[in-house]
Amino acid sequence: AQSVAQPEDQVNVAEGNPLTVKCTYSVSGNPYLFWYVQYPNRGLQFLLKYITGDNLVKGSYGFEAEFNKSQTSFHLKKPSALVSDSALYFCAVRHQMGFGNEKLTFGTGTRLTIIP
Amino acid sequence: NAGVTQTPKFRILKIGQSMTLQCTQDMNHNYMYWYRQDPGMGLKLIYYSVGAGITDKGEVPNGYNVSRSTTEDFPLRLELAAPSQTSVYFCASSTGQLRETQYFGPGTRLLVL
Numbered sequence: 001a002q003s004v005a006q007p008e009d010q011v012n013v014a015e016g017n018p019l020t021v022k023c024t025y026s027v028s029g030n031p032y033l034f035w036y037v038q039y040p041n042r043g044l045q046f047l048l049k050y051i052t053g054d055n056l057v058k059g060s061y062g063f064e065a066e067f068n069k070s071q072t073s074f075h076l077k078k079p080s081a082l083v084s085d086s087a088l089y090f091c092a093v094r095h096q097m098g099f100g101n102e103k104l105t106f107g108t109g110t111r112l113t114i115i116p
Numbered sequence: 117n118a119g120v121t122q123t124p125k126f127r128i129l130k131i132g133q134s135m136t137l138q139c140t141q142d143m144n145h146n147y148m149y150w151y152r153q154d155p156g157m158g159l160k161l162i163y164y165s166v167g168a169g170i171t172d173k174g175e176v177p178n179g180y181n182v183s184r185s186t187t188e189d190f191p192l193r194l195e196l197a198a199p200s201q202t203s204v205y206f207c208a209s210s211t212g213q214l215r216e217t218q219y220f221g222p223g224t225r226l227l228v229l
Contacts, residue, residue: 009156034217043120043206043220044159090158103174104149104218106158 002027002095006107013081014115021076021110023091032094033074034104035065039087047089050074061085081114088112118142120221122207128227129197137192137224139207145219147212148190149174150182152203153223159206165190166212197228 003026013019025031032051036044048059055067065076074091091107123138141148146167151159151174161174165184179201181193190209194201207221 036220041223043222044208046217046219049217103161103164108156108158 002093002103002105004091004093004105004107006089006091006110008110009108010111010113012113012115015083016080019078019081019085019112019114021089021091021112023074023076023107024072025074025091025093026072027093027095029095031074033065033067034092034094035059035063035074035076036090036092036106037087038090038109044090047076083114083116086112086114120207120209120219122205122221122224124224125222126225126227128229129194130229131197131199133197134193134195135197135226137194137205137207137226139190139192139221140188141190141207141209141219142188143209143219144187145209145211146187147210148184149208149210149218150180150190150192151206151208152176153206154203162192162205194226199228202226202228 005024034049035047037047038044047063048057050057050067058064063078067074088109088111090109092104094104120141149164150162153159160176162180163182165171168184168187171182205224208218210216210218
């Protein structure tokens with residue numbers, strides 16, 4: 001069965017420092033991996049995705065993620081954190097349930113807090 | 117471009133009451149989804165639809181029903197509300213291709229007392 005794990009419920013980072021939000025996955029076949037961000041009282045917003053090609057994927061708001069097939073990981077990173085990056089982050093993997101039916105499996109989320 | 121819209125934003129229900137959560141998208145997406153988000157649990161898929169007239173169950177369909185009469189609309193029906201259905205509900209849509217992004221609505225917060 002396909003699954004996504006976000007091992008940290010909470011990550012605290014000082015403003016200006018680099019940040020990493022961890023994600024590992026388990027899926028049969030080639031993974032399609034996504035990061036979403038959720039600000040308070042808002043829906044999920046797409047940040048970036050890995051489909052194929054370069055292992056380093058660049059996305060919105062200066063975020064990037066590194067796909068590592070051998071470690072089955074897709075960690076989210078940013079070189080210099082902003083207070084406005086404080087939010088709930090979800091990793092997700094896309095896979096096919098059957099012909100024409102695809103499903104997005106989410107991790108449990110990591111709350112990122114940037115400390116001024 | 118409105119994207120995915122949901123109504124209402126917040127609702128309080130008594131046990132046993134019924135209600136319909138509305139979802140509309142204006143991106144001409146074939147695929148639409150309903151998720152519920154519980155604290156610390158991520159998002160769970162309730163129902164999904166691959167096109168008008170076609171719906172199927174997700175991971176947690178019990179207590180819910182859906183219909184898809186048009187491409188744009190995908191309402192979620194709660195027939196007999198229970199406290200376990202207290203949650204935040206998100207509607208999403210996509211083109212359906214694996215590599216494409218799902219777009220989410222702002223959510224409906226439901227409290228069943």
